[in-house]
Structures are given as C-alpha cells and as structure tokens.
Amino acid sequence: MLLQESTNNVRRSWLVLAGFVVVVLAIGFGLGAAFGSGVAGLIAGAIVAIVLALIGYLAGDTIVLRLSRAREVSAEEEPRFHNMVEGLAMTAGIPKPRVFIVDDAAPNAFATGRDPAHAAVAVTRGMLEAMNRVELEAVVAHELAHVQSRDTLAMALAVTLVGLPATLLPFIGPVLQTVVSPRREFYADLSGVQMTRYPPGLISALEKLKSRTTEVQAAARATEPLWIESPLHAGGVNRWFDTHPPLDERIKLLREL
C-alpha cells in the first residue's frame, strides 16, 4: 500500500507541476498576444514557470517552515522529542528529519520535505503539552508517514504553485482542494499506526484535537493541507482551503482496525 501511495504521490506531483506550467504559459501567451507578441509572452511565461517550479521544488519546504514561523530545535533543547522522532524514523526506514517547533498554544503538527533525505517535522508547543507520550508518538508517526510516501513533495509543490497564488486570489482556493485529496490524511493515519502498531494512541490524540481549537496564529492559508488538522479559523473564505476529512471519520476508520 505504501509503495503504491508513494508512486501515486510522485505522479500527482508531476501533474501539479504540468498543470501549473500550462496555466503560466497560457497566461504568458495571453498577455503577450494582448501586448503584441504571443510568442514573446510564451517564452516569458516559460521562464517564469521554470523559475517558480525550481523554487517550489528546491525551497518549498524552507518557504513553508518560514511561513509557519517554525523554529528548529536541537537535541539538547528537546531530548525526549528528538529521541521520539529518531526512533520512529528508524521504523519508517527514513533518515531522521530536522525537528522544528511552532510557538503556538493550539495543538497541531506538520511535515515537509521534497524527499525523506530533506525532510522536517514540526509540532506546536501546544501539541507537546496536550499529548502524552503515546499520543505524541502517534502524531509524529502520522507526519513521518507523509514524508515516507512522498506526500510532502506533492504538498510542497501544491503549496508553492497553487497555495501561494491562492492567497492573493482566494477564488483559486478550491483548486487546492482538487489537487489535494482528503484521502492523504487517511493514508497517513493508517501508515502512522502501522509504525507504532498501536491504533488507540492516534485515536486518543485525534479525540483530543476534536475537543480543542487547532487554529494556529502563524499558519498561512497556503499551508493548510500540510497540518495534521486544519490550522485555519473555520468559516468564510477558509472553507475553500480545507482539505482535511472530518476528525470523526478518521477516528471511525482507526477504530475499525
């Protein structure tokens, strides 16, 4: 299942990239034709598309981390958390990702990285405080599952190429929802539980998320899909950016295991 999901995500990444390039080329051609030379517009569009795509691929994770005001923490600062991430990365068969903390009281977490060798996992201060060891392990395992299945690559591209423009032009928001399938979260839940071999841990963590606000102050709309639960204030335009399945459904799926 994991290998299949990984190939699906890589394919989806290429599709997002291709779609983006087509859109930029079309805009370039359109603008160029309006101002005289369609071909010149096409060439300009091609340059813009390549540059943005490269930025999205190479710096996508840095952009996301910066946007979310995540702070890298060393093993000396957070030994328990570092040990937890290291252990879970071992069972996932990926190198240990960089560890970040977001200073926010709401419990939430995300992972990013174009491949497992360049990955990062971030949790809010609120998550560290609200969850016990078993629950925290379940959350980290869920995030590492995103990294392992190359989901974070698809997401980094989606965030940079679709999400950021959508912040300027919110009506593009629903495009994010078509590109980012809620199924991702189910897969990450299941893969994470496969790592910890303990579904009650994640169930308990998700139950806790249900009863608290997961709204993170620093979270940019563009990064919505990356978090374990939506970090945006519910309602209004933010509806277009919500890519998570309802917590109840996720809990129900886990209980069936």
Next chain:
Amino acid sequence: MVALWVILGIVVLLLLIFGGTYNRLVALRNRIDNAWSQIGVQLKRRYDLIPNLVNTVKGYAAHEKEIFEKVAEARNAAISAKSVPDQAQAENQITGALRQLFAVVENYPDLKANQNFLALQEELTATEGRIAFARQFYNDTVLSYNNKVQQFPSRIVAGMFNFTPREFFQVEEAATGPVNVQF
C-alpha cells in the same frame, strides 16, 4: 519475418521483467542486511551508555556492589557474544540487570533527582525504544523480502538465483510472559 520480430520483442520484454525482478530482490535483501546492522548500532549505543550510568549510580550508592557486578558481567557477555542466540541471551541478561539497578535507585532520592542520572535514564529508555523500532523495521524488511521470494511469479527468478526466505527476529519465551510489577 514478422514472427521473428515478435519473438525478439517478447524475449526482450521477458529479459527486462526478469532483470527488474532480480534487482528488486537484491534491493530487498540488502535492506534486510542494513536493518540488521542498524539493530547492532543501537545495541552498541546501549553498551556505551552503561558504564556512565553505573558510575553515576556508584557516586551515590557505592556499597551496592552486587548489582554493579551483575551489570558489568552482563554487558561483557553481550559484547563478547559470538553467536546470535548467545547475544540474544546476553541482551536479556543486560535488561534484567538494568531493571534491578533502577529498582535499587528507587532507594536513593538524591540520585533520582540528579540531572546527570535523569539524562542518562532518558537516553537509555530512548535507546531501548530505538532497539525495539530497529527490530520492528528488520521484521518489516524480512516480510517484504519473503513475500517477493515466495510469491508468483517472482519466485521463479528467486529460485533461479538462490534467493531464500529469511528468518524473523523472534521474541524469547520469557519475554512474552506477564510482567511482574512490584511496588
């Protein structure tokens, strides 16, 4: 004439499939060896932490000689173990000795509050966790490999090139019994 090309095409396709399957089997087998050495890395980490831990405890409870000797003995046995069953037994010995050591520590509240000791205890606990995760990963890699070796049609290639199923990491009888917790 056309038939010749068709046959050639089929042969090339089969060779590609064979080659792909062979490579996959090699990759899976190498992953198992990697996973096994990962366990070794974590075990060594445990061995290296123990002297530090013993010295810290000695600083507060010097007269508990018996338990220190037990721990040292178990550690030496594990390091010098030659065969896998011997090492597994020595590992069990270490776990038992450490458990007794931590039980002894309960009687020394100053030691329990010592930052050095707490840090070492956390490292040791985390290492035990990592050993467990490493073993879990090892078993997962063996599962993937065994599936590929035993399932059809990859079992044809496996048979041709002598890929045999590998063993899972087993838990000893004693370890699956109920845990005795005494307060």
